[in-house]
Amino acid sequence: MIGFIDASDGQVMWLTLPTSTLGMAVSEWEAIRAYMEEGPSALRKPMMGTDLEEGTVAFFHMCRRDYLLDHGCLRYLFGFLLIQFFSGWTLPCHVASWVKQLPKTAFPKAVQDWSKPLPREQWQAPSAELIAQSEEVRKILRKGMSIFDYFLEKEKNQSKTGV
Incomplete structure (x- = not known):
């Protein structure tokens, strides 16, 4: 389920995307995230x-x-x-x-x-924190690990440091 907040009146509209597994839901979200960060070039071409x-x-x-x-x-x-x-x-x-x-x-x-x-001049530039997090995720994925492994590792590091 994805929520869209209308900027004019603050009303939230929900879009339900049914998925059969948590992995499929995460994949869907990851595709949306990649599209929002990097544009259409981030998505794979359909295999027809x-x-x-x-x-x-x-x-x-x-x-x-x-x-x-x-x-x-x-x-x-x-x-x-x-x-x-x-x-x-x-x-x-x-x-x-x-x-x-x-x-x-x-x-x-x-x-x-x-x-x-939006017109290109209204685009928001990604923050340094977002760029750093995206690079961390890409490193984990290049190692052959999944997005779940990334968050497990991050959670372990946070519990060790007490943050």
């Missing part, structure tokens, strides 16, 4: 394959051809074709593509207005 997308008509026909090659004509006729005929053939694929093209729910107007980029 050339494979067909599951649920499309082209994917269905690829599966149909593969089933015929792997199982022979008789099993293809009474197995794949019979099952697909009674399950709507490619109709589910067409319905899925239609649903995918429907407009998505948009963020509230207040969030959209708040999310517009």
Whole structure:
């Protein structure tokens, strides 16, 4: 859950991003933090394959051809074709593509207005403390440790020094 504070009236708006594990939540937060500190260049490029997308008509026909090659004509006729005929053939694929093209729910107007980029001259320069902390985290990550290890180590050091 991420909170956005509207500067004009101080109202907090919450955005819920469901994640299945703590590691996924930390990864999501780390991506947001890197984006805010370093901009779009900090994020990895998406790994898009050339494979067909599951649920499309082209994917269905690829599966149909593969089933015929792997199982022979008789099993293809009474197995794949019979099952697909009674399950709507490619109709589910067409319905899925239609649903995918429907407009998505948009963020509230207040969030959209708040999310517009600031002009470069209004950008806040990172503090020396933030730069130092970011460098500490990068060193830990280069050693092959996780962000959790960084905070465990930091907590141990603070308990030893009594800070």
